[in-house]
Amino acid sequence: MTISVRPATDFDDIATLVGPKKPTSNVCWCLSYRIPAKENLALSGTARAERVRGLLREGPPGVLAYDDGDVVGWAAVHPRADTSFATSRKIPHVDDLDVWSVWCIRVRPGHRGSGISHALLAGAIGFARESGAPAVEGYPVDNRGQKVDLTMAYVGTRSLFEKAGFHLAAPTDSVLNGFPRVVMRLDLR
Template sequence: MEIAEATVERWDDVQTVFGTRGGAHHCQCQRIRLGDRAWWYMPAEERAHELREQLDPPPDAPTFGALLGYVDGEPAGWVAVAPRTTFVRYRGSQVPWAGRHEDKDDDGVWAVTCFAVRAGYRKRGLMYELAAAAVEHARTRGAQAVEGYPIVPDPGQQITWGEVNVGTPGPFAAAGLTEVSRPTKRRRVMRLDL
């Protein structure tokens, strides 16, 4: 897989990965960034507009990070990674805070929040490569730590692709993150101090 930074110049590739229906298309990687209240009432077209603006920030804008993965030149995957402070949903959620005493305003901690793998490219292990690229992206931009908040299914439970957009523990572990807490029955907090 070849990795490239997601920019407005790659907008068509972003939308190719997200597809024309389903969770990634509907969300446009905005739910965790905007928070449930703002996201819930916003039409998908407006979410796409928000994302497009995030991919073309003015020089003084907060850091936005997302990467695209290409397989044989075709856009196949997406991963969002940015300072944890940019994700409104996590500020009011028990993920990642339950049982931890973290500074919610620490820009040095980055979060890998969202994966999307294009239909036709799933079940090939692309999430592993995307997670590793996200960690390296955060490292090169000065992150002091990287966290992920994967979902863990109950034994025998199938997880829909829409739920697994936050990742599963395997790709995070392969990228060097280790579990630091279990805020809910199905969610983990994984972290790598850089």
């Protein structure tokens, strides 16, 4: 397996990872933290895909992992100021630095357990660094080694972020799947 991670510039590859099998279905499309909550709730069916196309025209909305050309993973990464984390009451700001946020890591079924999430996080860090980010934050669960429900594992785990060099920056008031979420920070300066 040869994994490469690069900025997400191909709509079809993004759709493979975060879009529905049936175009009219309502799925996240990784928009829930990227756009205002009211807009996110109002969008349905194919309008969600069109919103992602619009974001893509503004620049890569994340990174994609490829295994010998086959898309196998996705990580959402973008400046926090353009996400709902900018105004979150449950996830605090550590300081006023213009950090980037990583909020979704997804690996295709059949490819999980092979280190792709680690490669995605490294690729997200690299993309943020190349884009001038002074730091990157993630908001994973602190599951202390316990199993996380697969549908909620998209935020990552504290240990995944620690292995990538992040440090615990702050606790949060957010809980996901019964586990507290924490702010993990990696300075890039």
